[in-house]
Amino acid sequence: MQLSNLAPIPELYVSYESAQKLKHEAGALPSWDLSQRQVCDLELLMNGGFYPLKGFLTEADYDSVVDTMRLTTGDLWPMPVTLDVTEDFAAKVEPGQDIALRDAEGVILAIMSVTDKWEPNKSREAEKVFGADDVAHPAVNYLHHKAGKIYLGGPITGIQQPVHYDFKGRRDTPNELRAFFRKLGWRKIVAFQTRNPLHRAHQELTFRAAKEAQANLLIHPVVGMTKPGDVDHFTRVRCYEAVLGQYPASTTHMSLLNLAMRMGGPREALWHAIIRKNHGLTHFIVGRDHAGPGKNSQGKDFYDPYAAQELVRQHQEEVGIEMVDFKQMVYVQEKAQYYPVDEVPEGSTVLDISGTELRRRLREGLEIPDWFSFPEVVKELRRTSPPRARQGFTVFFTGLSGSGKSTIANALMVKLMEMGGRPVTLLDGDVVRKHLSSELGFSKEHRDINIRRIGYVASEITKNGGIAICAPIAPYTATRRGVREMVEAYGAFVEVHVATSIEECERRDRKGLYKLAREGKIKEFTGISDPYEEPQNPELRVETENVDVDNCAHQVLLKLESMGLIKA
Ligand code: PPS
Secondary structure (H helix, E strand, O other): OOOOOOOOOOOOEOOHHHHHHHHHHHOOOOEEEOOHHHHHHHHHHHOOOOOOOOEEOOHHHHHHHHHHOEOOOOOEOOOOOOEEEOHHHHHOOOOOOEEEEEOOOOOEEEEEEOOEEEOOOHHHHHHHHHOOOOOOOHHHHHHHHOOOOEEEEEEEEEOOOOOOOOOHHHEOOHHHHHHHHHHHOOOOEEEEEEOOOOOHHHHHHHHHHHHHOOOEEEEEEEOOEOOOOOOOHHHHHHHHHHHHOOOOOOOEEEOEEOOEOOOOHHHHHHHHHHHHHHOOOOEEEEOOOOOOOOEOOOOOEOOOOOHHHHHHHHHHHHHOOEEEEOOOEEEEOOOOEEEEHHHOOOOOOEEOOOHHHHHHHHHOOOOOOOOOOOHHHHHHHHHHOOOHHHOOEEEEEEOOOOOOHHHHHHHHHHHHHHHOOOOEEEEEHHHHHHHOOOOOOOOHHHHHHHHHHHHHHHHHHHHOOOEEEEEOOOOOHHHHHHHHHHHHOOOEEEEEEEOOOHHHHHHHOOOOHHHHHHOOOOOOOEOOOEOOOOOOOOOEEEOOOOOOHHHHHHHHHHHHHHOOOOOO
16 A cells, blocks of 8 residues: 555554563563664564565565565565574474564564464575575575575564664654655655765766756665675765765755665665655655676676666556656766766766776775865775775685695784784684684584684774784685675685695695594594585685795785785
C-alpha cells in the first residue's frame, strides 16, 4: 500500500510503558546478538524505513522476493532482509517462540516472534538477487562467508532504537523527516543518495536536479555500511557539512541514513527508491551504475551501467517516487563553470578528475585543484587520508610451514625499523600461537579463529598508522580475504606468498615437524594431511629456493616502494 509523503508511516515500536515491561520479560528469552548489518536492518524495519515489512522475511516472502522482487502480498520489495543465525543458535529456537534481539553491547532492541526457520540456498540467492554467485561481489561474499547458515523469519516488536553517539542531530527517522518537510511546507523534495564525499560536480548536479524538478533537496548519505574500502562516514559527514553551505539558504537539508548497503545495483537502486519514498521524498536521483559493486572475478562490471535507472524508471509510479536522471557534470575551462556533459559548448576544454585519480592524488599528496572540490572538503580528506607513505599498512606473508615466512618477515621488520618513521609489529605464526591463541589447535575452525585474531590486531595497527607484518600459514583463501577486508578498511594490505614447494619445505624440515607428520605423529599437518590453498593474486610471490633471505626481504621492500607505502 502506498502512503502519501506527508502522513506518518507505521512504525514497529510499542509504547514506552510496554517497552519497559517487554524488556524485563525479554531477559529470559533466547537472545541473538545482532551483527552490525542486522542492527542497521532492524533500525529501518522498526522506524518504517523498510515499510511495508513488519519483520525479517518469512520463508515464503523470501522466496517470493528472490524470485519476483515482490512480497507474497504483491508489494514490490527487491531486497531480501533476512535474519541469518548460526546453526547452534537455530537449534535452540523453534517457530512459535519469541527471541530477544540485542545490539553489540547486549541492549535488547526488539523481540522477534519466530514463525519460520530454514536453510536458504545461498547460491540461488546470489544468482537471482545479485546476478552472479561470485564472491568478488561484496554481498555474495557476505552471504557465503559472513552470514549464518540458517535464516529466521517473523514479525518484530520494537523496544528501542539503536543508540547513536555521533551526529545525533543529523539522524532522522522517516516520520521525523516527514514532520520536518510538513513544517517547512516542502512538498516536492529530491533525494540524493551517496556513499562518497561530495565535490563541486555533485553540488552542481544536485542543485540542478532540484531546480529542474522545482523541488527542495535532501542530501541523504548512507552512514550504516557501504562498500568495503569507502571513506569512513565520520570524514564524509564533516565533508558534507562543508558542502551544505554552498547551496542557496533554506533550499537544502541533510539527513543521515543508517542503511547497510548490499551494492546490489539495479535491485538496490529500486530498494533505495522505496526507502526514500518511506522517508517522505517525492523525487530520487539515480545515476550511472547506482550502487555498483565494481568488477567481477573476470574483471567485468557486474551490471550494465544503465540497468539501475531502467529498473527504477519501470517501477517509479508503483513506488510513488519520480526518478531524476543523474547528469554527469564536467568543468569547462574557458567558461570556468560546470556543464552537463551533453551540453558542453563545442570546442571547449573539458576538465574532470575520476575517483581513481582523486584517490591517487590524495595517496601521493598531489594537488587537488579548486575547480574540482571545495578547500574544506580537500582539507578533511587529507586529514584522514594522509599520503600513503604516512599511512599504516599490513604485510601478510602466507606459505607452508618451513617455507621461510618468519625469516623473511624478521629481515623485513629490521629493514623497516632501520628506515624509521612508523612503528613496526611482527605477528609471527608461532609467537601469535603462544600469546594470543595458545588454546587453539589446527582444525579449520581453529586456524580460522587464529587468522582472524591476527587480522584484527593487524587492522588495529594499520588504523593507527603502524606497520603490521604477519607470518602465519593462513591456508584458507576465504579467511585471508576476510583479513584483507578488515585491513583495507584502514590501509593497504600486501599479501606475500612465500612459494616454497612442499618438497623443499620437507627437505629442509627445520623443526623436524614434517618427519613427525609423515609418521602420523602430528595430525592435520598443512601440505601433508591438511590443505593449503595457494593465493591466486597475491601482491607479491617470492621464491626462496636458491635465493637468500636478504634478497627476498628486498623484493618486498621494492614492492612496498612501488605501492607508495615507503619512500626510497
Ligand atoms: S595457521 O594455519 O595459520 O593457523 O598456522 P600458524 O598459526 O601459522 O601455525 C603454524 C606453526 O605451528 C606449527 N605446527 C603446525 N603447522 C601446520 N600444521 C600443523 N598441524 C601444525 N602443528 C604445529 C608449525 O611450527 C608452524 O610454524 P611455521 O613457522 O609455519 O613452520
